Structures are given as C-alpha cells and as structure tokens.
Amino acid sequence: MGTPLEGNAIIGQSGGPTAVINQSMVGVVEGLRGKPGVQKILGARHAVRGIINHDFIDLTDIGQDKLDAIARTPSAGLGSSRDKPDAAYCERIFEAFRKENIRYFFYIGGNDSSDTCRIVNEMAKQQDYELHCFHCPKTIDNDLVKNDHTPGYGSAARFVAQAFMGDNLDNAALPGIKINVVMGRHAGFLTAASMLGRRSPADGPHLIYVPEVAFDEDKFLADVDKVFTERGRCLISVSEGIHDADGTALVTKLAEDVEKDAHGNVQLSGTGALGDLLSDLIKKKLGAKRVRADTFGYLQRCFNGVVSEADASEARASGRKAAELATSGDIDGSIAIVRKSDAPYTVDYERIELSDVAAKTKTLDPKYIVDGNNIDESFKKYLAPIVGDLPPVETILY
Amino acid sequence: MGTPLEGNAIIGQSGGPTAVINQSMVGVVEGLRGKPGVQKILGARHAVRGIINHDFIDLTDIGQDKLDAIARTPSAGLGSSRDKPDAAYCERIFEAFRKENIRYFFYIGGNDSSDTCRIVNEMAKQQDYELHCFHCPKTIDNDLVKNDHTPGYGSAARFVAQAFMGDNLDNAALPGIKINVVMGRHAGFLTAASMLGRRSPADGPHLIYVPEVAFDEDKFLADVDKVFTERGRCLISVSEGIHDADGTALVTKLAEDVEKDAHGNVQLSGTGALGDLLSDLIKKKLGAKRVRADTFGYLQRCFNGVVSEADASEARASGRKAAELATSGDIDGSIAIVRKSDAPYTVDYERIELSDVAAKTKTLDPKYIVDGNNIDESFKKYLAPIVGDLPPVETILY
Numbered sequence: 001m002g003t004p005l006e007g008n009a010i011i012g013q014s015g016g017p018t019a020v021i022n023q024s025m026v027g028v029v030e031g032l033r034g035k036p037g038v039q040k041i042l043g044a045r046h047a048v049r050g051i052i053n054h055d056f057i058d059l060t061d062i063g064q065d066k067l068d069a070i071a072r073t074p075s076a077g078l079g080s081s082r083d084k085p086d087a088a089y090c091e092r093i094f095e096a097f098r099k100e101n102i103r104y105f106f107y108i109g110g111n112d113s114s115d116t117c118r119i120v121n122e123m124a125k126q127q128d129y130e131l132h133c134f135h136c137p138k139t140i141d142n143d144l145v146k147n148d149h150t151p152g153y154g155s156a157a158r159f160v161a162q163a164f165m166g167d168n169l170d171n172a173a174l175p176g177i178k179i180n181v182v183m184g185r186h187a188g189f190l191t192a193a194s195m196l197g198r199r200s201p202a203d204g205p206h207l208i209y210v211p212e213v214a215f216d217e218d219k220f221l222a223d224v225d226k227v228f229t230e231r232g233r234c235l236i237s238v239s240e241g242i243h244d245a246d247g248t249a250l251v252t253k254l255a256e257d258v259e260k261d262a263h264g265n266v267q268l269s270g271t272g273a274l275g276d277l278l279s280d281l282i283k284k285k286l287g288a289k290r291v292r293a294d295t296f297g298y299l300q301r302c303f304n305g306v307v308s309e310a311d312a313s314e315a316r317a318s319g320r321k322a323a324e325l326a327t328s329g330d331i332d333g334s335i336a337i338v339r340k341s342d343a344p345y346t347v348d349y350e351r352i353e354l355s356d357v358a359a360k361t362k363t364l365d366p367k368y369i370v371d372g373n374n375i376d377e378s379f380k381k382y383l384a385p386i387v388g389d390l391p392p393v394e395t396i397l398y
Numbered sequence: 399m400g401t402p403l404e405g406n407a408i409i410g411q412s413g414g415p416t417a418v419i420n421q422s423m424v425g426v427v428e429g430l431r432g433k434p435g436v437q438k439i440l441g442a443r444h445a446v447r448g449i450i451n452h453d454f455i456d457l458t459d460i461g462q463d464k465l466d467a468i469a470r471t472p473s474a475g476l477g478s479s480r481d482k483p484d485a486a487y488c489e490r491i492f493e494a495f496r497k498e499n500i501r502y503f504f505y506i507g508g509n510d511s512s513d514t515c516r517i518v519n520e521m522a523k524q525q526d527y528e529l530h531c532f533h534c535p536k537t538i539d540n541d542l543v544k545n546d547h548t549p550g551y552g553s554a555a556r557f558v559a560q561a562f563m564g565d566n567l568d569n570a571a572l573p574g575i576k577i578n579v580v581m582g583r584h585a586g587f588l589t590a591a592s593m594l595g596r597r598s599p600a601d602g603p604h605l606i607y608v609p610e611v612a613f614d615e616d617k618f619l620a621d622v623d624k625v626f627t628e629r630g631r632c633l634i635s636v637s638e639g640i641h642d643a644d645g646t647a648l649v650t651k652l653a654e655d656v657e658k659d660a661h662g663n664v665q666l667s668g669t670g671a672l673g674d675l676l677s678d679l680i681k682k683k684l685g686a687k688r689v690r691a692d693t694f695g696y697l698q699r700c701f702n703g704v705v706s707e708a709d710a711s712e713a714r715a716s717g718r719k720a721a722e723l724a725t726s727g728d729i730d731g732s733i734a735i736v737r738k739s740d741a742p743y744t745v746d747y748e749r750i751e752l753s754d755v756a757a758k759t760k761t762l763d764p765k766y767i768v769d770g771n772n773i774d775e776s777f778k779k780y781l782a783p784i785v786g787d788l789p790p791v792e793t794i795l796y
Contacts, residue, residue, distance in 0.1 A: 019564070032633045034552025045795065057794050069792035075567030079447050079795045082572070166417070169473030174480070178696075197702070236453045270690025271672010271677065279669065297692030298576075302564035304595070306703065307790040370437035391703040394467035397443065397477045
C-alpha cells in the first residue's frame with residue numbers, strides 16, 4: 001500500500017441531524033487517531049459551508065471523556081447544512097482542501113450527502129488531487145440502498161414505537177380517532193416502526209399509510225370507518241410523504257406557496273397541516289366527533305434520551321470503519337451496514353462504491369405492506385434488533 | 399374510630415391520562431388491601447361512565463407482579479372519561495353505589511374531577527349514604543391549588559425538557575426559527591419546563607410564552623426578531639393556551655367551529671393550528687425563511703418510557719395515602735403533595751378538603767416570569783427534583 005498519504009482530515013455532518021450522528025463523527029475521529037500520515041482532524045462547521053468558509057473545529061486533541069459525551073449528544077455536533085454544492089461551490093471546496101492540505105474527507109449523511117461526496121471525489125480524481133473520500137451512512141428515513149438499515153433509523157424508530165405504545169393506551173382510555181404523522185418523504189420505514197409495540201390487533205396503530213402506496217381518500221375513509229365501527233376507536237399512522245396516484249404529496253394540496261430546499265425537496269415537516277387536513281376530512285366525511293391529529297415533527301430525530309443502543313454502537317462502528325479504510329490505502333467509498341444474522345443479531349460494515357449509494361432511494365419491501373393500509377407482523381423480525389427492547393406495557397381495560 | 403365501614407371500593411381515573419396515573423390507582427389498591435371492612439376493590443371502566451353502567455374491572459385479587467406492571471404502564475389503565483355528571487347522572491352513580499354496596503370511592507383526576515368528587519361526596523351526605531370519598535391528584539398541567547406539584551406533571555415536564563434539549567441542538571445544527579407548542583390551558587408550568595435543560599442563554603428555548611401573560615403579537619414579533627438578529631436562530635416555547643388581553647385563546651381565532659368538551663373547555667390539543675398560525679405570522683411579518691412549528695400534542699402525557707422516578711413514586715404514595723386515610727375513620731378529602739425541603743428533596747402527603755381543591759386553578763408564580771417572554775433560572779430549583787436528572791449533552795459548535 002506504499003507510503004501513507006500525509007495531510008489533514010475533515011469531517012462534515014450533513015442533512016437532517018439524528019440522535020446518533022455524533023457517534024459516527026466520534027467513530028471517525030477514533031479511527032483516524034494514531035494513523036500514520038494523519039495530522040490534524042478538523043470538523044467542518046455546518047458541513048460544506050464550513051469548508052468553503054474555512055470554518056473548522058479542531059478535533060485532534062479532544063480527550064476521550066469529552067469525545068464520549070459528544071457521541072452521546074443528539075443532533076449534529078459540528079452543525080449541518082442543506083447546501084447542495086454546484087460546480088463553483090465544489091471549486092471553493094477544493095481551494096480549501098488545497099490550502100488546508102486536506103487529504104481525508106469524511107461526509108456523514110443521507111442520499112443527497114452521499115451524492116455530494118461522490119461529486120467531490122470525482123472532481124479530486126479529475127484534478128489529480130490525492131484525496132481519500134468516505135461517506136458514512138446516516139438517515140432516520142432508512143432509505144439508503146445496499147444498507148440493511150442506516151444509523152439514525154434505530155433511534156428514531158424507537159421514539160416512534162414508544163410514542164405509539166403510549167398513544168395507543170391514551171386512545172384506548174379516551175376513545176376516538178387519532179392520526180399521528182410520522183417523518184418519511186419517500187420511504188415508509190419510520191412510519192412502519194409505529195407497529196413495533198403492538199401486542200395484538202386490538203392495539204393501535206390499526207391503520208398505517210406509507211408513501212410506497214398511492215393514497216386514496218375514499219379507501220382511507222372506508223378503512224377508518226371500518227376500524228372505528230369495529231373497535232370504537234382508531235389509531236392511524238401516516239407518513240408525511242403520502243401522495244396521490246400522480247405523485248403529488250397530499251400536504252402540497254393545501255399550501256399556498258410550497259417551500260423547497262436546495263435539493264428540490266418540498267417542506268413536509270415543521271407543520272401540522274397534513275394531520276389537520278386528514279382530521280378535517282374524517283370529521284366532514286364520516287361525521288366523527290373526537291378526531292385528533294399529532295405530527296411528531298423534529299422530536300423524532302433528536303429527542304434527548306431515547307436512543308437505540310444498537311443504533312448508537314453501529315453508528316460509531318461505521319464511522320470508525322470509514323476512517324480505518326481511508327487510512328489503509330488509496331481507497332474511497334461508502335460504508336454499508338450488512339446484516340449477517342437475525343439471531344444472534346450481528347452486522348458487518350462493508351465498503352461499497354460511492355456511486356452505489358449516491359442519490360438512490362430504498363423503499364419498504366412490498367412484502368411488508370398489507371392491503372395498502374397496514375404493516376405485516378413479520379416486519380418486527382427485521383426491526384426489533386435495530387430498536388432494542390421496548391418498555392413493556394400491561395393492560396386490563398382490553 | 400368505631401367499627402370500620404363494611405363494603406366495596408371503587409376507583410376511577412378521569413380526564414386526560416398521564417404517564418403515572420396507574421401508579422396512583424395501584425397505590426389505592428395497595429392501600430386498601432387487608433384493611434378491615436374493605437371487601438371488593440373495583441375499577442370503574444371509563445370513570446363515572448363505568449359506574450353508571452355497572453362496568454367494572456375487579457382489582458381485588460390481582461397479583462403484585464401484575465400490579466407493578468400496570469403501575470409502570472402509561473395512560474389510564476381503567477379507561478377515562480370527560481363526562482361531567484349533572485344531578486341526574488349523580489343519581490345514577492348513587493343507584494350503582496347502593497346496588498354494589500360501594501362505601502369507598504376514589505377518583506383520580508384534575509380540578510374538574512375533584513369537583514365531581516366533591517359533588518358526589520356532598521350528595522352522599524345529603525342522602526345519609528355513608529361513603530368515604532377521596533380525590534387523588536393527577537394532572538400534567540400542575541394546576542391544582544394546595545399542591546406543591548401534582549402527579550403526572552414531573553413525567554410530562556421531563557418529556558418536554560428532553561424534547562427541548564434535543565430540539566435546541568437540532569435548531570443549532572440547522573439554524574432557523576422554531577416554535578414548539580406545549581400543552582397547558584390556563585397554567586404555564588409545562589411550557590416553563592422547556593427551560594430545564596438550558597445550560598446558558600445560548601441554549602434554547604430563547605423565548606417562552608405562557609398563558610399567565612396576555613399574548614401580544616407585536617411584542618412577540620419584536621422578541622423573535624431581536625433573538626434571531628442576535629443569535630442567528632431562535633427556539634420558542636409556547637403554551638397551547640396563550641390568549642390575547644381579552645382572554646380569547648389564539649387558536650380559536652382560526653377555527654371555523656370550535657369544539658368544546660362537557661366541561662366547556664375549547665379543544666386546544668390534537669391540532670397543529672396554533673403552531674402553524676405563529677409560523678405564518680413570523681414568515682409574513684418578519685420575512686424569515688426557515689420557520690418551523692411542532693406541536694408536542696398527546697406525546698407529552700403518555701409517552702412510554704420517559705418517566706420521572708420521583709413522579710412515579712409520589713403518584714403511588716398519594717394513592718396509598720388516600721386509601722389509608724379513607725379506611726382510617728369517617729373521613730373524606732383530597733391528597734395534596736407538600737414539599738418539606740428542597741435539599742434533600744422531601745415531600746409529605748396531606749389531607750385537604752375537597753372544597754379546597756375542587757374546580758380551582760393554580761397558575762405560575764409571577765416571580766418566575768421574566769419580561770413576559772421567558773422563565774427565570776430560579777424555576778429550576780423548584781422543577782429539577784420533580785423531574786430528576788436529565789441526560790447530559792456536550793456541545794462543540796457553540
């Protein structure tokens with residue numbers, strides 16, 4: 001493998017933060033430490049924006065206790081960004097890389113971020129700039145291809161599952177129709193997690209709508225009416241990204257002017273609009289009285305204190321793996337979590353090509369989707385080890 | 399104290415459920431067991447409605463392991479109700495009491511429920527029906543008079559504090575203006591809890607609006623503008639019950655037709671309307687770009703797995719105390735939690751008259767409210783022991 005590449009390393013955290021994205025960042029730092037060739041380890045403040053602004057946090061000498069404390073802290077400790085670098089932006093990234101002698105670049109993020117990583121890596125090759133470039137997976141959406149699941153998902157799924165367990169009991173105590181809107185633009189993994197705490201069909205969520213299935217108002221109303229008639233209550237789990245057969249997101253049907261980010265994504269979170277729309281629909285069309293809607297919003301991704309232990313340790317390990325590979329030779333890529341066994345639950349961290357993961361979206365396997373309005377119990381086998389044991393509940397009412 | 403009163407006991411859980419209302423119910427059961435005179439221990443399904451419908455769950459012989467598991471389960475295990483009994487309804491309650499030979503009545507709830515308890519108790523006296531009647535405090539709103547704080551509040555406050563700690567870091571990572579709407583109709587205790595995890599003025603929430611202060615749009619916009627200009631971000635905590643100087647709740651300004659419960663309370667929860675209203679206001683008047691609103695909704699009261707240990711044990715103890723008093727002689731009343739000392743934190747459970755607590759509302763002491771837009775740091779001394787230690791965070795970005 002020849003002489004190690006001499007220079008500094010930069011780590012960036014991009015896109016929506018998660019409860020364990022700092023585990024990945026700390027994993028990279030731990031993996032880089034003591035490696036020949038690696039000099040300074042820098043964190044880019046607010047991702048690519050920190051790079052072009054030469055705005056860094058020096059991570060080289062932070063003590064292990066503080067590193068551990070940072071790792072346990074939710075959200076992106078370095079700050080994040082939703083900037084999507086164009087050619088001119090990338091030129092500025094390389095200016096900074098040259099000036100700071102950056103030879104190792106780690107970018108922790110989802111599919112948009114892996115694409116940024118791919119572009120930067122390709123530019124490095126074109127410019128004959130020697131750079132070892134790694135993407136580390138991160139997204140609560142769990143929508144990266146080639147990954148069994150992604151760091152961030154397990155903890156967000158845990159939040160959603162625990163929230164639904166409590167809300168199911170709330171809905172049983174004061175019966176009515178309750179809608180909970182869960183994050184997930186194109187993939188229903190997080191919404192599907194709402195079923196993990198269900199012990200029998202009596203427990204909610206009784207209906208689950210994911211973006212993998214075109215949403216049909218009439219079917220939705222018939223579904224709700226059926227469950228409510230049967231059980232005297234109905235708990236519904238809905239992805240924020242549900243859309244009609246044409247692909248138009250339901251939430252955009254309401255908004256006067258739709259807000260989009262640099263990646264062209266319509267704003268779905270940070271508003272109760274979709275929940276209220278569905279709630280009004282049920283009230284008007286079914287004449288139901290007690291209808292409520294909650295939108296879980298940003299709590300799902302960064303709640304302080306609801307973390308999956310497996311998720312935390314896998315996030316750390318995937319960051320460490322990226323650093324170890326990047327310092328092992330002339331190599332670049334992304335880390336994928338591959339499941340080796342369900343019982344005992346074991347995973348491996350494998351290198352994949354950046355182009356394998358960049359800008360691609362994985363969605364729920366159709367085998368998990370039942371009648372377009374529910375998730376099959378077999379999904380628990382996939383999900384449970386990622387989330388960990390849930391606080392048990394005991395009921396006497398039903 | 400003479401011969402113990404021979405007969406059966408009924409327990410009801412009323413109003414909005416909490417994470418620890420089952421602790422109180424189990425505390426009553428434990429306090430009643432083995433007491434002379436007490437025969438069957440019945441739970442009324444869905445509170446007073448279960449009584450008039452003779453719809454009971456027999457709790458007499460449930461084993462301790464199952465009782466413990468029920469106690470740890472959030473929401474009202476017996477089911478709840480928002481029925482407000484009128485005279486005819488109360489007559490039906492007494493019919494049931496006579497038929498079932500109910501001599502001990504325990505009602506776990508907030509101020510509306512304590513009033514129901516008071517009315518039932520007075521009717522018993524008028525009718526010379528020997529009944530030992532106790533109200534057990536419960537409300538996440540923390541608005542019962544004579545109580546230092548109420549069971550349910552500590553766990554909901556813990557949820558709110560942990561949520562804000564995470565969301566503060568989320569807002570720091572992706573800066574913008576973020577509004578979080580917290581439960582609380584007339585009292586700002588739960589909204590005030592959003593500040594518990596704040597380590598310095600740099601941490602959000604930077605602004606806190608409670609119903610104790612009339613909400614003024616212009617002042618609100620000026621506040622937000624000032625914080626955003628100074629810090630480049632702004633995290634705002636708002637009670638769902640904020641209202642203008644005339645007392646009109648902001649949320650009712652929007653709704654076409656306002657929904658009210660049997661107690662005349664306007665529906666505030668289960669909709670994202672208030673958050674979206676404030677978000678739109680900021681976008682339009684301040685021209686701010688990244689403005690988001692989350693409404694914590696029902697997650698605050700029944701989330702499975704975020705519980706204050708102090709809250710859980712106090713809820714249990716207050717239920718047990720009610721049962722012990724009710725079986726100790728010709729006595730009725732309500733239990734109040736009285737703080738004896740801050741350090742070490744100790745409380746006592748004292749009997750108060752039903753008329754002392756019934757239908758009265760406690761609000762935040764004005765000494766805690768700063769400039770009408772924040773909560774003083776001294777509130778932490780009051781709140782911290784009720785909530786318990788929070789998961790610590792470590793930042794490097796700011």
